[in-house]
Amino acid sequence: MKENIKKILNKKDFTRDDLIALMKIENKDEMDLLFKKAYEVKSQYVGRKVYYRGLIEISNVCIKNCKYCGIRKENKKVQRFSMNKDEILEAVKWIYDHNYASIALQSGERQDKEFVSFIEELVKEIKLLSKGEIGITLSLGEQSFETYKRWFDAGAHRYLLRIESTNQSLFKKLHPQDGYHKYEVRKRCLEYLRDTGYQVGTGVMIGFPGQTEEDLVDDIIFYKDMSIDMIGMGPYILHNDTPLGKEWKNLVVSEKKRVELGLKMIAITRIYLKDVNIAATTALQGLDPLGREKGLLAGANILMPTATLAEYKDKYLLYDNKPGIKDSVEKCQEEMDKKVLSVGDTIVYGAWGDSIHFKNKQN
Numbered sequence: 001m002k003e004n005i006k007k008i009l010n011k012k013d014f015t016r017d018d019l020i021a022l023m024k025i026e027n028k029d030e031m032d033l034l035f036k037k038a039y040e041v042k043s044q045y046v047g048r049k050v051y052y053r054g055l056i057e058i059s060n061v062c063i064k065n066c067k068y069c070g071i072r073k074e075n076k077k078v079q080r081f082s083m084n085k086d087e088i089l090e091a092v093k094w095i096y097d098h099n100y101a102s103i104a105l106q107s108g109e110r111q112d113k114e115f116v117s118f119i120e121e122l123v124k125e126i127k128l129l130s131k132g133e134i135g136i137t138l139s140l141g142e143q144s145f146e147t148y149k150r151w152f153d154a155g156a157h158r159y160l161l162r163i164e165s166t167n168q169s170l171f172k173k174l175h176p177q178d179g180y181h182k183y184e185v186r187k188r189c190l191e192y193l194r195d196t197g198y199q200v201g202t203g204v205m206i207g208f209p210g211q212t213e214e215d216l217v218d219d220i221i222f223y224k225d226m227s228i229d230m231i232g233m234g235p236y237i238l239h240n241d242t243p244l245g246k247e248w249k250n251l252v253v254s255e256k257k258r259v260e261l262g263l264k265m266i267a268i269t270r271i272y273l274k275d276v277n278i279a280a281t282t283a284l285q286g287l288d289p290l291g292r293e294k295g296l297l298a299g300a301n302i303l304m305p306t307a308t309l310a311e312y313k314d315k316y317l318l319y320d321n322k323p324g325i326k327d328s329v330e331k332c333q334e335e336m337d338k339k340v341l342s343v344g345d346t347i348v349y350g351a352w353g354d355s356i357h358f359k360n361k362q363n
């Protein structure tokens with residue numbers, strides 16, 4: 001078996017079956033070989049460098065009801081908050097002063113006029129405040145083409161919208177069937193984002209009941225077919241006040257297994273897509289204290305330290321036991337710096353760290 005895995009890892013082009021064989025690796029030595037290869041590909045195509053995105057979770061108000069997510073509209077236990085412009089700008093200034101050069105604004109989904117205008121103005125002000133130096137990533141859900149365009153014209157240039165699962169029957173299982181949570185709409189939004197000119201990011205949840213290794217490989221093939229520039233994905237984590245958190249309590253595979261699957265996803269995505277940006281996400285660390293370091297060693301090159309104001313952090317809980325919610329932003333940064341240096345990567349400050357894949361496509 002080991003010879004077989006070695007042989008696959010030395011190939012230049014991979015078939016779907018090759019990727020499935022890699023995804024099914026269970027043995028520790030083979031897994032190490034996979035991660036080593038992914039780290040080599042990362043070094044060659046994007047360098048042993050890590051870029052930070054200061055993450056600001058600006059609001060937990062959401063019109064959607066994804067069945068896995070802690071801040072879904074129907075979860076009445078959540079205390080809802082929306083940061084005002086000054087609060088957000090304060091967090092942005094902190095990020096700017098610490099020379100991160102990139103921010104990511106994330107919130108639950110809203111599509112009303114006030115929200116769309118608020119974001120448009122906010123993006124313009126952030127650009128002004130930083131004399132154009134801060135790169136802005138938005139992660140604000142499904143919107144119309146016009147909305148995406150307005151935010152792009154205001155100055156945002158990267159957008160994250162996870163597809164969650166490209167297996168459409170799993171997508172249906174993850175979402176209510178009420179006409180507002182549709183796979184085709186999600187996919188069309190990714191196309192709108194591409195057509196608008198954004199660097200486009202997507203990703204999936206990993207290791208939830210019913211999802212197979214074949215499904216995960218198809219997710220990676222989807223990234224390639226859609227020429228995705230940035231990937232953010234992480235293990236599924238139960239949230240007790242959600243329909244699936246209850247239903248899956250005794251069905252979900254072990255945390256260790258979900259972390260392993262998450263790391264294999266990063267590694268195989270790196271090996272197959274090569275020059276994209278891949279984040280080592282908070283959810284990975286949520287299940288393993290060393291999750292982020294392991295993510296970097298498996299091929300990730302982006303970290304998203306949260307710069308959400310302390311008073312709101314504990315209200316943005318997508319899943320149970322989210323790490324770092326009691327820490328100050330300073331503490332988060334120190335911890336994160338240590339992690340990066342411990343694996344031997346360099347932190348790049350003062351640069352946007354755009355997707356090399358996106359740049360290569362422009363040439």
Ligand code: 5AD
Binds near residue numbers: 320
């Ligand atoms: N476990 C893991 N990831 C989750 N997300 C939401 N809820 C969970 C959960 N319970 C992820 C989704 C979403 C992103 C904002 O957070 O992938 O797109």
Ligand code: SF4
Binds near residue numbers: 063064069072141
């Ligand atoms: Fe809202 Fe996003 Fe959570 Fe779905 S995953 S309920 S859109 S915050």
